[in-house]
Structures are given as C-alpha cells and as structure tokens.
Amino acid sequence: MRGLLLTVLVLANIATALLIVRNRHEHRQAFVALTRLEKARDTLNIEFGRLQLEQATWAESNRVDQVARVQLGMVFPRTEDTVVLRR
Structure with missing residues (x-):
C-alpha cells in the first residue's frame, strides 16, 4: 500500500514537472511571437x-x-467676371 502511494506521488510529480516544462515552452513561444508583432x-x-x-x-x-495655376492653367476670376445671383 505504501509503495503504491509512493509510486502515485512520484508519477504525479513527474507529470507536474512535464506540464511545467510544456507551459514554459509555450510561454517562450508566445513571448517571441509578441516581440515579433x-x-x-x-x-x-x-x-x-x-x-x-x-x-x-x-x-x-x-x-x-x-x-x-501651372498644370491646369487656372486663375482667380477678375472682379468684373464675378456674378452675384439674388432671389
């Protein structure tokens, strides 16, 4: 019984360590992508x-x-060329 508990705890510890390694790797990849962006x-x-x-x-x-003025040949209208329309 005690050996089984110890085995389960060791396996849980290894699984946790592997998950930490995976998470850190994903974090590094995300940081590199963020820096690039x-x-x-x-x-x-x-x-x-x-x-x-x-x-x-x-x-x-x-x-x-x-x-x-140069390309379109436009000029300002003279005063005598201006017409004001009233209602």
Whole structure:
C-alpha cells in the first residue's frame, strides 16, 4: 500500500514537472511571437507617420495653388467676371 502511494506521488510529480516544462515552452513561444508583432507594429507606425507627412505635403494649399495655376492653367476670376445671383 505504501509503495503504491509512493509510486502515485512520484508519477504525479513527474507529470507536474512535464506540464511545467510544456507551459514554459509555450510561454517562450508566445513571448517571441509578441516581440515579433510589436516590432511589426512599430515599423507600421513609422511608415504611417511618413505617409501622414507625405499627405500633408501634397495637400498643402501652396502646392495645390501651384498645380492649379501651372498644370491646369487656372486663375482667380477678375472682379468684373464675378456674378452675384439674388432671389
């Protein structure tokens, strides 16, 4: 009886140790995946900041005005060309 109890306790101890090893391994894998994802997030945040800066540059009013004048040949209407409609 005593030998059976000792065997059960030893087997339970070994099973617990194996479960701890498995859990630590899974934890390490999850941590590596988390680190990889954080690095990808940081890279994407940097790229997003660059794209926001580029968008702000392209949308700047002086640039839009220059493109309208040079490429599209647009000009501001003269006062005499302006018509006001009233009801």
